[in-house]
Amino acid sequence: VSATVTGASGLEPDRRATAAAFETFVARHGPDLRVALTARFGAEVGAEVMADVVALAWERWASVCAMENPAGYLFRAGQSAARRYRRRPVQLGVVPSQEPPEFDPRLPRILEQLPDRQRVAVVLVCVYDWTAPAAAAVLGISESAVRTHVRRGLAALRRELGARDK
């Protein structure tokens, strides 16, 4: 019997490759997912849910990495994970910092009060310039539904801003 030494030290090659693939996944999909979760749940809860879904992705990495639309899966998983947090009004945490302001300072507050789907669609498409197909993939709805939510959301924003102007 000859001496057999398998792997002197450090991570095993399989685990190293898995960790690298996961880091690549998070770097690629993490920012978009964080934006979508923030638009859906607000900045604070969105960050909490983001941490939860990243942990979930690692836990179920074998199946997540094989998905066609992992970001969409994790966004939906985030909606389940968010149930553990107390229900509270969505707060985007947006604070205008320049004078004159870059945008109507009333806008964040009105945006927070939109229905969830309209707010998410408006943030993704109008604030972050996502295409309707990209937003539809993450939100798990059709492209036409995204456009409808954006249209209705913008109409509600105009209506509310106009009403407050009067």
Add this chain to the structure above:
Amino acid sequence: MTLETDLRNMRPALDRAIAGAATVERRPAAPRTIGAGSRRRAAVFAFAVAVCVAAFVGIVVRLDSSSRHGDGVPPLDTSGVTHPTASTTNEPTTTTSTEPLSTTSPQSAVPLSSVDWGSVSYPIAPRCGDVFHPPVTVGHVGYAAPAGGVHLAIVEVACTHGAGTPPVAVYVYDGASSTSTPHLAATLVAASDGWQANALRVDGSAVSLPVYGFSSASIPNCCPDVRTTLVWHWSGSRYELVSAVPPHVTRPAYGGY
């Protein structure tokens, strides 16, 4: 400014909000109570309760056993044993016996194959996790006759612990005066070496043991990152370690002081 322009201009402020929220420490456990209704947390809680109950039962059993022995702990037979040096550094440990084995079994009133290995008192580390003088679980037992007249039993044991994977110890016995008092001839692996293993193999004059360990104390218990196979060859009078021992650390919780 149009509404669309306002929304687009809001992006830097929203980015700042996202970045700020991501760096804020996560909220404490208020929403993470069992009452909040997470099945996963409930399962973890149930597991923790089960571990506590098991640990309590283990302590009670141990105390009961100790009281029957009178002095608390049965005496350990360490005659003829050469313990590898315990290490808490990255230096490789020496897991080989240095004392030649007798070519005739010194205490052969009972054949080794009839020894009840579960009732033997092993010189394993005095501490296993938070349990001192823990009960021992016998893993694999292999018998070898590497030379004429030499009959050996190689026994892999580990302390019984409520959770986690304790390190193993591997002992070589060359005879037995009764079914519960074999003669310890050598220690191939001590618990203080910090190796996890469960697949001892005795093949003729060779003994091999795939082991797992930790390259540093910061490696989580779940995921040992050092793997190797320790191999000993019969040199005519003793088992000699012929494989390399990669650097690894021992866990003080398991006696690796």
